Amino acid sequence: MQQTMPTAAGAAPARRRKERIDRGIKARSDDVFALTSYREMLYVAIPPAIPVVLLLVLPLILPIYWQKVLLSAAVFAVLAMSWDFLASVGMVSLGQALFFGVGAYVAGILDHYLGLPVWLSIPLGTLFGGLICTVLLLPVLRLRGIYFAMVTLVLPLMFERIIEATGLLGGTEGLTGLTSFPNPWIELYLIGTVVLLTLFGFRRLMTSDYGLVLKGIRDNDRSVMSAGLNIYWYKAQALFIGGAICAFCGAYMTHVQMFVGMPAFALDYSILPIATAVVGGMGTFAGSVLGAFLLVPLSEFLRGVGGWRTVLYALSLVGFIVLLPEGIFHYVRRKYHQFERWVGVEASS
Amino acid sequence: MADNQQNREKPILLRVDGLSKSFGGVHAVVGVSFELRRNELLGIIGPNGSGKTTLVNLITGFLRPDAGRVIYGGRDITGWMPYRIARLGIARTFQMVKPFPALPAFKNLVIPLFSPRVKSLAGGRYGDRDSVAKDLLEDVGFERESSVTYKAAGSLPHGYLKRLELAKCLALRADLIILDELFSGLSIAELAGIVPIIEKLMVEGKTVIMIEHRLRELFRIADRVVVLNFGRAIAEGKPAEVMEKDEVKKAYLGSEEEEG
Amino acid sequence: MLEVTIIYGFVNSVILALVALGFGLTFGISGVSNFAYGALYVLAGYVVWIFINKLHIPFVVAACLGVVLTAFLGAVLYRFVLLRVRGLVLSEVIATFGVGLAILELFRCLGFTGFEYTLPVFTDGSILIGNTYIDHQRLWIVGIGVTLAVGLYFFTHHTKLGLAFRGIAQDERTALSLGINSDKIAEISVAFGAGLAALAAIVILPRGLISVNEGYDVLINAMAVCIIGGLGSTVGVVAAAFVIGYAQIISEALVGPHWKMIVSLIAILVILVVKPSGLFGKQKELEERI
Ligand SMILES: Nc1ncnc2c1ncn2[C@@H]1O[C@H](COP(=O)(O)OP(=O)(O)O)[C@@H](O)[C@H]1O
Numbered sequence: 001m002q003q004t005m006p007t008a009a010g011a012a013p014a015r016r017r018k019e020r021i022d023r024g025i026k027a028r029s030d031d032v033f034a035l036t037s038y039r040e041m042l043y044v045a046i047p048p049a050i051p052v053v054l055l056l057v058l059p060l061i062l063p064i065y066w067q068k069v070l071l072s073a074a075v076f077a078v079l080a081m082s083w084d085f086l087a088s089v090g091m092v093s094l095g096q097a098l099f100f101g102v103g104a105y106v107a108g109i110l111d112h113y114l115g116l117p118v119w120l121s122i123p124l125g126t127l128f129g130g131l132i133c134t135v136l137l138l139p140v141l142r143l144r145g146i147y148f149a150m151v152t153l154v155l156p157l158m159f160e161r162i163i164e165a166t167g168l169l170g171g172t173e174g175l176t177g178l179t180s181f182p183n184p185w186i187e188l189y190l191i192g193t194v195v196l197l198t199l200f201g202f203r204r205l206m207t208s209d210y211g212l213v214l215k216g217i218r219d220n221d222r223s224v225m226s227a228g229l230n231i232y233w234y235k236a237q238a239l240f241i242g243g244a245i246c247a248f249c250g251a252y253m254t255h256v257q258m259f260v261g262m263p264a265f266a267l268d269y270s271i272l273p274i275a276t277a278v279v280g281g282m283g284t285f286a287g288s289v290l291g292a293f294l295l296v297p298l299s300e301f302l303r304g305v306g307g308w309r310t311v312l313y314a315l316s317l318v319g320f321i322v323l324l325p326e327g328i329f330h331y332v333r334r335k336y337h338q339f340e341r342w343v344g345v346e347a348s349s
Numbered sequence: 350m351a352d353n354q355q356n357r358e359k360p361i362l363l364r365v366d367g368l369s370k371s372f373g374g375v376h377a378v379v380g381v382s383f384e385l386r387r388n389e390l391l392g393i394i395g396p397n398g399s400g401k402t403t404l405v406n407l408i409t410g411f412l413r414p415d416a417g418r419v420i421y422g423g424r425d426i427t428g429w430m431p432y433r434i435a436r437l438g439i440a441r442t443f444q445m446v447k448p449f450p451a452l453p454a455f456k457n458l459v460i461p462l463f464s465p466r467v468k469s470l471a472g473g474r475y476g477d478r479d480s481v482a483k484d485l486l487e488d489v490g491f492e493r494e495s496s497v498t499y500k501a502a503g504s505l506p507h508g509y510l511k512r513l514e515l516a517k518c519l520a521l522r523a524d525l526i527i528l529d530e531l532f533s534g535l536s537i538a539e540l541a542g543i544v545p546i547i548e549k550l551m552v553e554g555k556t557v558i559m560i561e562h563r564l565r566e567l568f569r570i571a572d573r574v575v576v577l578n579f580g581r582a583i584a585e586g587k588p589a590e591v592m593e594k595d596e597v598k599k600a601y602l603g604s605e606e607e608e609g
Numbered sequence: 610m611l612e613v614t615i616i617y618g619f620v621n622s623v624i625l626a627l628v629a630l631g632f633g634l635t636f637g638i639s640g641v642s643n644f645a646y647g648a649l650y651v652l653a654g655y656v657v658w659i660f661i662n663k664l665h666i667p668f669v670v671a672a673c674l675g676v677v678l679t680a681f682l683g684a685v686l687y688r689f690v691l692l693r694v695r696g697l698v699l700s701e702v703i704a705t706f707g708v709g710l711a712i713l714e715l716f717r718c719l720g721f722t723g724f725e726y727t728l729p730v731f732t733d734g735s736i737l738i739g740n741t742y743i744d745h746q747r748l749w750i751v752g753i754g755v756t757l758a759v760g761l762y763f764f765t766h767h768t769k770l771g772l773a774f775r776g777i778a779q780d781e782r783t784a785l786s787l788g789i790n791s792d793k794i795a796e797i798s799v800a801f802g803a804g805l806a807a808l809a810a811i812v813i814l815p816r817g818l819i820s821v822n823e824g825y826d827v828l829i830n831a832m833a834v835c836i837i838g839g840l841g842s843t844v845g846v847v848a849a850a851f852v853i854g855y856a857q858i859i860s861e862a863l864v865g866p867h868w869k870m871i872v873s874l875i876a877i878l879v880i881l882v883v884k885p886s887g888l889f890g891k892q893k894e895l896e897e898r899i
């Protein structure tokens with residue numbers, strides 16, 4: 001203080017200080033912006049543009065092998081966002097594989113037994129996948145806490161074993177020789193579009209009044225109930241939304257792999273999305289995408305050594321939830337908000 | 350009060366008939382019955398653990414009674430789910446104020462304003478929830494366009510949280526409002542701000558049940574009081590009369606000094 | 610046929626009870642649902658196997674070391690993982706699930722699969738009950754299982770530590786004001802549960818191979834028994850173990866071996882729909898409508 005005063009009196013012509021860019025942009029709350037320059041507009045517009053540009057450009061420049069990795073990352077990003085969505089409504093799922101598997105099998109059945117084309121089996125798989133899972137989970141919606149988690153953990157395992165035991169739907173062999181996408185570009189851009197729609201859709205939804213009600217169910221369900229809102233109905237809606245999105249991934253992968261079998265219910269599809277969302281940062285959706293695009297390529301390097309992938313996921317999951325529960329995205333965002341610029345200082349101050 | 354005569358002619362809004370509830374071995378509420386007329390302010394008092402909150406939970410459907418009936422506006426609502434009861438126009442506050450801490454104060458009202466009851470009362474439209482919410486907050490004493498309205502609810506002082514809780518009830522435009530220890534933890538000055546709001550509700554024709562420990566403030570506004578002890582209604586009547594009864598004095602002997 | 614079903618159903622029920630006691634105890638005391646439970650069970654099996662076959666420690670010593678070590682790992686799990694996320698149910702579940710997964714998949718990666726991974730039976734041979742042969746190990750299982758269940762009941766009802774456990778389970782705040790350190794008790798409860806998992810593993814595993822997949826099955830069975838019995842009730846655990854135990858054996862005999870697990874899974878779903886607090890559950894939370 002005392003040191004700066006004399007220099008201020010000296011008044012060098014180019015006096016300046018640092019200022020955070022977001023200062024002045026944010027008025028009162030997070031969603032009220034007052035933009036005054038191109039620079040500030042860019043500051044606001046760049047972050048959402050990053051995933052859009054990446055998902056449009058990457059398929060064009062990546063070699064075939066890494067295109068497959070991109071595809072897989074995109075699928076896990078969507079699964080993770082769905083998990084994150086359900087968790088923010090207070091439904092912690094340990095079995096995204098349930099939604100994924102049901103969607104995958106519905107699409108597989110429609111293709112194999114009814115011979116429906118891809119553009120029908122995927123939407124129907126999405127719709128019925130979501131519906132079937134919602135109906136299955138309706139009975140546990142009224143239970144709090146760990147019961148929902150336990151049931152979601154149990155259901156995919158149960159389906160897996162029922163298929164194994166009864167030999168229905170191809171049994172242990174699964175259904176093979178299913179229709180593929182007409183060309184790889186459609187394949188890639190379809191999932192890319194879905195990632196973006198899910199990302200921006202969920203971010204939008206959760207800040208809308210409807211989203212606030214959903215979040216309210218997690219934070220204080222009694223308060224929501226006493227407002228005359230049927231929380232079970234809202235939970236069922238959320239379950240359908242989250243489930244259908246996962247079911248889409250299942251149906252999509254069925255046609256990418258031209259196969260559906262018991263692996264569709266594998267634990268991988270449950271644990272990877274959770275790890276992805278937790279590492280990226282829960283409650284932000286962007287974190288899920290970020291997490292998927294970090295973890296999935298990273299795990300590619302462990303491909304040769306078999307099951308290490310799951311170990312990596314499990315360990316990063318535990319590490320983050322214990323040590324850095326905010327996740328990476330929160331950290332990145334904070335840094336971004338702290339970007340500074342030089343501004344001239346008026347002599348009068 | 351003087352208008353007791355008049356009260357007698359008003360229709361009965363709520364009738365509680367032999368309500369009982371026990372948790373394991375604890376008999377929280379035992380055969381409580383009372384009637385409530387429209388536009389009446391009923392106080393429910395009793396020492397800690399006497400079953401007041403449990404009674405509210407039974408009326409509002411958060412607990413299912415072991416025995417007894419709740420009749421509201423001539424309709425038997427015993428065992429209904431809380432959201433259905435709320436839609437009929439019974440709003441309540443919770444003893445533990447639990448706002449949505451990350452949301453601005455006015456956004457906390459979005460949830461009650463999302464209620465189907467609000468929609469149907471407004472003729473099938475919700476309207477601009479944010480501005481309705483700000484109006485409501487002003488009604489309960491949040492200064493208009495001041496920063497408290499926009500502050501994260503988690504950082505509001507206790508007095509404002511209580512007002513917020515009250516505003517949630519008002520948002521529902523309920524006919525019967527049940528306030529569970531609304532006054533607890535408030536300073537005299539804060540009370541002076543809140544009591545007129547409740548008096549205004551009475552003028553508007555609402556019916557109110559107040560669970561209270563702050564007897565002096567309650568007795569100034571209550572038409573009638575029910576005293577609970579160990580889950581039983583041990584006395585009922587006008588505030589001044591009730592406190593004269595021996596069993597009430599006995600029940601309150603232990604907690605008299607903390608009442609101050 | 611009927612006789613076989615009755616006897617093997619009984620043994621199977623005791624196995625389920627043994628497997629579930631630890632999980633139920635931990636939850637009943639501290640409210641922690643330890644999703645790493647199955648992993649700790651399998652881990653105990655492998656650890657004892659290593660002690661016996663690689664370090665050539667005598668079986669009894671190896672078994673005791675195995676139990677102590679697993680219990681210690683339980684305490685570590687609490688101290689370094691659970692304690693930091695205590696109270697956040699979501700994080701508790703995810704963290705323990707993640708730990709369990711890491712342990713199990715680590716064993717898989719390290720190549721711990723094959724026919725050599727078996728634990729020795731306590732004593733060899735079998736006896737004839739009626740017309741049914743039953744091997745000594747199954748008798749050991751029944752003996753130890755019954756002893757343990759009865760012992761636990763007495764422990765929680767008649768010892769100081771046990772009563773403190775129950776005090777915490779019933780009312781954490783009051784227990785705190787009586788000078789009971791709830792974190793310490795919770796740590797002990799997780800360690801205790803892990804130790805019970807290890808004990809169950811040492812008794813039960815000699816019947817077959819130690820395998821990674823067993824970890825998932827054990828977790829599911831433990832959850833099934835505890836949910837059906839009512840989380841936090843010892844009597845409930847035993848009763849539910851018999852319900853599922855016999856249901857499994859009967860369906861195995863009638864339809865096929867694959868259905869054993871499916872019975873547990875379906876039982877969980879049915880009970881959650883019909884009576885979510887379980888047969889003997891006294892969960893306050895579920896008493897309320899929401
Ligand atoms: N959900 C519950 N489970 C078990 N006991 C309860 C529950 N709710 C209240 N009780 C018991 O019922 C009695 C009455 O409690 P309550 O209605 O909260 O009293 P008050 O509001 O008058 O202080 C107390 O002994 C309390 O411990």
Ligand SMILES: [Mg+2]
Nearest residue numbers: 401402403444
């Ligand atoms: Mg109370």
